Amino acid sequence: MLVGTLNNRKEALNTLNIDNIRAEFPILDQDINGKKLVYFDNAATTQKPQVVIDAISNYYTGYNSNIHRGVHHLAEKATSAFELSRKTIKEFINAESTEEIIFTYGTTDGINLVAQTYGRSFLKAGDEIIISTMEHHSNIVPWQMLCEEKGCVLKVIPINDEGDILFDEYKKLLSEKTKIVSVVYASNALGTVNPIAEIIEEAHKVGAVTLVDAAQAMSHIDIDVQALDIDFLCFSAHKLYGPTGMGALYGKKELLNKMPPWRGGGEMIKEVTFEKTTYNELPYKFEAGTPNIADVIGITAAIDYVNKLGKKNIADYENELLEYATERFEAISGLKIIGRAKVKVSVLSFVIDGIHPQDIGVLLDQQGIAIRTGHHCTQPLMQRLDLVGTSRASFAVYNTKGEIDRMVEGIEKAKRFLL
Amino acid sequence: MTIKEIQEEIIEDFELFDDWEGKYEYIIDLGKSLPKMSDEFKTEDNVIKGCQSLVWLNAYTEGDKVYFQADSEAIIVKGLVSMLLKVLSGHKADEILNADLYFIEKVGLAGHLAQTRSNGLASMVKQMKMYALAYTSQELKI
Numbered sequence: 237m238l239v240g241t242l243n244n245r246k247e248a249l250n251t252l253n254i255d256n257i258r259a260e261f262p263i264l265d266q267d268i269n270g271k272k273l274v275y276f277d278n279a280a281t282t283q284k285p286q287v288v289i290d291a292i293s294n295y296y297t298g299y300n301s302n303i304h305r306g307v308h309h310l311a312e313k314a315t316s317a318f319e320l321s322r323k324t325i326k327e328f329i330n331a332e333s334t335e336e337i338i339f340t341y342g343t344t345d346g347i348n349l350v351a352q353t354y355g356r357s358f359l360k361a362g363d364e365i366i367i368s369t370m371e372h373h374s375n376i377v378p379w380q381m382l383c384e385e386k387g388c389v390l391k392v393i394p395i396n397d398e399g400d401i402l403f404d405e406y407k408k409l410l411s412e413k414t415k416i417v418s419v420v421y422a423s424n425a426l427g428t429v430n431p432i433a434e435i436i437e438e439a440h441k442v443g444a445v446t447l448v449d450a451a452q453a454m455s456h457i458d459i460d461v462q463a464l465d466i467d468f469l470c471f472s473a474h475k476l477y478g479p480t481g482m483g484a485l486y487g488k489k490e491l492l493n494k495m496p497p498w499r500g501g502g503e504m505i506k507e508v509t510f511e512k513t514t515y516n517e518l519p520y521k522f523e524a525g526t527p528n529i530a531d532v533i534g535i536t537a538a539i540d541y542v543n544k545l546g547k548k549n550i551a552d553y554e555n556e557l558l559e560y561a562t563e564r565f566e567a568i569s570g571l572k573i574i575g576r577a578k579v580k581v582s583v584l585s586f587v588i589d590g591i592h593p594q595d596i597g598v599l600l601d602q603q604g605i606a607i608r609t610g611h612h613c614t615q616p617l618m619q620r621l622d623l624v625g626t627s628r629a630s631f632a633v634y635n636t637k638g639e640i641d642r643m644v645e646g647i648e649k650a651k652r653f654l655l
Numbered sequence: 656m657t658i659k660e661i662q663e664e665i666i667e668d669f670e671l672f673d674d675w676e677g678k679y680e681y682i683i684d685l686g687k688s689l690p691k692m693s694d695e696f697k698t699e700d701n702v703i704k705g706c707q708s709l710v711w712l713n714a715y716t717e718g719d720k721v722y723f724q725a726d727s728e729a730i731i732v733k734g735l736v737s738m739l740l741k742v743l744s745g746h747k748a749d750e751i752l753n754a755d756l757y758f759i760e761k762v763g764l765a766g767h768l769a770q771t772r773s774n775g776l777a778s779m780v781k782q783m784k785m786y787a788l789a790y791t792s793q794e795l796k797i
């Protein structure tokens with residue numbers, strides 16, 4: 237258990253009181269189109285508890301100041317709150333040191349950083365990068381850009397119709413040419429939880445470096461980067477009850493040290509003359525310019541919040557919701573659940589015979605129910621499954637079975653309209 | 656009827672509904688009754704950018720009038736598109752170019768339409784006006 241060394245950490249509750257939890261999310265208490273809001277778009281972004289909102293607003297009202305360089309009281313206070321977030325993340329994922337935690341704009345930014353620094357420096361023509369069929373565009377495009385520039389080759393792990401990767405096929409793709417294996421931990425479109433430990437183990441056997449896209453996994457699955465021997469891991473705070481446009485990249489220190497800086501500017505330097513610049517130490521080498529201080533501080537509040545509830549309690553409850561919803565959805569005629577992987581996070585994608593996913597989304601919205609429709613930024617996956625898109629309900633800790641019942645009624649109503 | 660008169664008629668139709676259900680039933684019916692577009696026009700060139708679902712738009716002229724055909728995979732979008740056709744198709748190019756489309760706002764759909772869809776509609780209107788513009792400049796050349 238990683239909880240305990242920092243202030244304000246309480247013992248994890250054994251059973252969650254969902255009514256109390258809901259009351260901590262002010263946004264949930266509103267009507268949309270005359271109906272009480274049901275928010276089932278949590279894979280896109282989660283809502284924020286009051287403690288996170290307060291942490292951000294307290295910074296601006298109480299101690300807004302630039303960090304690291306100031307000698308005055310406010311600058312010191314802001315700097316320690318900022319650096320506390322690094323420590324909080326370090327403990328949350330069990331990194332070895334805070335130097336291994338680089339603040340980024342989010343998952344996408346982290347993957348680009350690795351592609352543009354590690355990739356550009358250490359990969360050459362003919363080297364291979366492996367991703368999977370179910371990647372988010374964020375974990376496809378940066379590698380395609382790198383391949384284009386360096387003449388590397390992108391290989392894709394196939395999946396079966398249920399949405400599980402074909403592990404034997406993955407092993408066949410691996411060779412001494414494989415330099416990077418970059419795979420999503422939990423799929424935003426199907427819910428699939430990939431066997432990340434085994435994927436990493438196999439990649440390491442051929443000497444490849446691994447990147448884990450933990451955007452969806454972070455709020456549902458306990459992640460220990462040392463136990464999993466992850467080389468790079470990226471996540472976004474906003475899918476973890478934290479602020480948007482903010483996240484972190486974890487990288488093993490030895491790798492980060494070898495990598496050149498990416499963006500140039502203030503903070504990332506040690507000394508600048510017009511002739512030559514020497515770069516700062518980790519993690520500052522990768523953090524040019526004044527960062528988004530308020531939102532970095534918000535991450536501590538978000539992670540503390542998750543720790544207070546207990547990730548396992550959250551996951552257990554969300555699984556209960558997923559099972560309940562799966563059962564209820566299976567009883568809807570013409571509805572087909574897309575994504576039947578053995579292990580899933582609380583993402584439920586579906587299609588209905590004869591109905592375009594967007595039409596379902598629009599009619600649910602009329603009933604106050606927010607879901608996502610479309611390709612979920614996984615167009616190659618949709619092509620593989622031969623779908624134009626899906627409708628997707630994704631659950632968070634504040635959702636309830638009653639809300640799932642409302643969605644089922646909503647879908648039945650939409651079907652009456654559309655068929 | 657002028658573009659303005661058609662818009663007024665649609666606004667009147669919508670005044671009959673006091674809840675979203677009636678409005679959407681009407682839109683879905685419009686969508687269902689829009690004639691299917693023949694596949695030869697469902698080309699890459701005719702796809703409207705900015706729509707979440709695929710929307711195709713084709714234009715042709717007869718005499719001094721511009722006509723539109725359109726289709727979509729999603730039925731609600733198709734219904735909305737069908738309203739746009741009803742308003743803009745069969746008018747002179749300069750009338751289309753100068754048309755002020757206020758009916759979407761007036762029938763209370765703007766608020767009901769999520770951003771992506773209203774962007775889609777906006778792209779659609781823009782494309783229709785582009786066609787009209789192309790035809791006016793052709794006329795000028797003649």
Ligand SMILES: Cc1ncc(COP(=O)(O)O)c(C=O)c1O
Nearest residue numbers: 342343344372374424451452472
């Ligand atoms: C699996 C996955 N990867 C990457 C991302 C991109 O995250 P961000 O937009 O915060 O960079 C997402 C967000 O939807 C995601 O679900």
